[in-house]
Amino acid sequence: MQLFNAQIVGQRQSLVVTAQLQQAIQLLQMGNSDLQSFIEGQAEENPFLELGLPKSTAPRDLALPSQARTSGDDDWDRIGQLAADPGPSLYAHASAEVARLDLTPADRLLAGLFLDALEPSGWLGQSVCAIAERAGVDEEHALHVLTRLQRIEPAGLFARNLSECLRLQAADQGLLTPAFGRLLDNLPMLAAADLRGLMRVCAVSMDDLKAMLRQIRSLNPKPGATFDAAPSPQRPPDLIVTRGETGWRVDLNRSTLPSVVVRDDAARDVKNPQANAYIAERLSVARWLSRAVEHRNQTTLKVGAEVVRRQADFLQGGLSRMRPMILREIADAIGVHESTVSRVCAGILIATPQGTFPLKSFFSASLGSSTGEAPGSASAVRHRIGKLIAAESSDEPLSDDTIARIIKDEDGIHLARRTVAKYRDQLRIASSVERRRRAAVNGQM
Template structure:
């Protein structure tokens, strides 16, 4: 066997993800609030980076048309109100309720086990083990912590939660106790069986059920506020003389300022020249990257607004089909860039505040030349359910037939999928709820 050496030359292209390229991609996904936090963290490490904080002026929202609560979410109005957290609300009461340090520590163990709904998320045995107390002491402490306001906190079940509230409102009659002991029958809308179990007439039962509806099954949920509902939008749409105008929300948009004067002062020391050059280069790159991020967001937002002019004029029912690829080709960027830009971004419009991702939907075939978007059809499904007769709710087949007769071809399974996305119960569940409500 003969061995020999050969040498070959070739060319190939490859994309190398440098650290700066990865940072630039991450900047596209940041909201204005997150961008400010990112720039502040960079300023702590780079002496030549300063944050130009946004002005304190609140954004000027466009005139809002009269829409239902489901179509409009006033982000800025809700952001102005900051309610205390569930933990802080209960902890403040514990400070007044428990005098001895030991009781306060044990109560803290119960507080650590509370869920956002207000219920206990751990068994009483686990809490007793963690607090190093007996089960009898745990039972006594549970009765004490359940006295906090609002009533129903620290419950271990739905029946216990509602019983605590009924007792607090002096509503715990024998019939009410019977109802709360037979909640499965109430959930199944078995009013006749529930009436027999409570030993009362149907009229008496209906009067008590009205009182049950006044109780809150999740008393802790009133203290929950999501991040999306509190932060201000990133883009603003307004109506101008020549059409719709899109602008960045300058009231929350930070900017990068490079301190060139400080760099010139430091460079007089020759030993620091290399460090200064590196940090100054990074500071200038960060400024360019933030400016490029703002420009890209503005271009993508403007293209979305241009395509969704009918929505801005008439509402969600007029959202036209649009994909990430359509916007990417119009703006001249990659499809993945549009996906990153629209993730988590909010835009305030005359129809309310929406995420940019809301406007992307696939096309459905119609009898006419223009296709309908899946977002508009979902809105139509929601509207049909809202306007239906509660005693005779529309089935998925009936909704599909109505929309098909209107010109958009829709299958029953598609209606079921849209209904689940909108968190709309089935026709059977809606009929049962209507029966209980009446």
């Protein structure tokens, strides 16, 4: 075999993703709050760039084919963003209650271990045996201290399982009869909706059993969750849809939209000639970011306006009027690439008369129709399935096959049973068997 060196000359084209191009792509995916954080970070590194805070001024809008301007600069209810005072945490509440108990120093240390084992649900996350070993005491003494801790309000804290949690609450409310205790001892039978078996075990009639089931539904299986369930502030929308006298309009939410301020005056004040190169580079970055943010705003408006134009029926009639739409339709209509539309829709919220939605939720597949009318969208069909199940009889829940047949007969849309099951799962609705079981437990049958 003979080896030799050779030099080959050729040409090829490739796309180089520069740092600025990466930033421009990231800007398209940002909501207003993320955009503000990004500009703040850039301003910390660039002395000639400042964050322009949102102002309550009349927003610039991208006019739809038939729109009218509406008055009013208050485009977001700031009071709605304020979260209520969550109050003390579960640990703080339980610690304060333990401090009120007349415990010895050794028992306080043991109670501290029980506090450390407290789960957000209010249950113990460790066994009493393990806690007793850590404290260096016998299990019987640990159980004695636990009994005292279980008297803390709300009833059910420091329970070791669901049955004990409900038992503590039932005793606190005076509901713990022998029959009720046997019901709590057989919760697996209740989960399986074995009402006849529970009648035999509890030695009660069906009416008495249903009365106990109503009582058990009034108890809280996770008493500790009320302490740590602080509501998160609602994120304001990035686009706002309003109706004028002649049509719909789309505005940027200027009350939360930041801007880039380029400090040309600060650059002119610098008299050091050796810094000219640095100043020119920093000013160039600031001006580019200002243009990129404005391009992001305009692209967002174009996408939002085209989505609203195509989904006018939804704005008027709700989810049942949602029409099928794909990314390519919007991209072709406004003259951008499909990936650009996808990035814009990823992080944008739009406020409409029907509620606030992620912009990406307006895109759904088309489902075939046998009536010759316009095909239905997957979103509208999911809404239809939810309405059918909400209106069903509790003793005769609709199966997936029945739902598919109803939609075919009434709406002319062909659905397979597995498609109905998939949409039902997306709506977090249980199967007909599980719904029938829950109706039996809830006394609706």
